[in-house]
Amino acid sequence: MKFLCTGVELADNSSRGFEIDGQKLFAVRRGGQAYVYINRCPHRGVGLEWTPNQFLDPSNSLIQCATHGALFLIEDGECVAGPCAGQSLSSVDCREDDQGIWVSL
Template identity: 75%
Template structure:
């Protein structure tokens, strides 16, 4: 497991991007739970964020690809709108403990 950041760094309904050993990934917190994904849109293979650490739509309820506007469910990574509908982001196993957020690469 690789340490990402202290828990308080990932605020409620927010996202953070990371580069771990040359692999781009991100974390999203929703309803107290942290979710981890590879930072790659299944449509074009491009990074998702439109600005540093900005992976969510304006309502902070869906992950949004900045390139084509595809929308993904935070809890599962499934694309629910856009050119890659039916495809999914690649989820990564992770956990949160008293030290912070950890991810398995």
């Protein structure tokens, strides 16, 4: 397991980008639960963020690709609108403890 960040560094209804061992990732917290994905859109293979650490749509309820506007569910990464509908982001196993959020790469 690799350390990602402390729990307080990922506020509820927010997102944050990371790079660990050359792998670009991002994390989103919703309802107190952290979700981690590889930062790559299944449609074009590009990073998703609008600006650094901005992976969510304006309502903070969906992950949104800055390149073509595809929308993904936070809980499982499934694309629900856009050119890659039916595809999914690649999730990364994570766990959270008193120290913070950890990922398996």
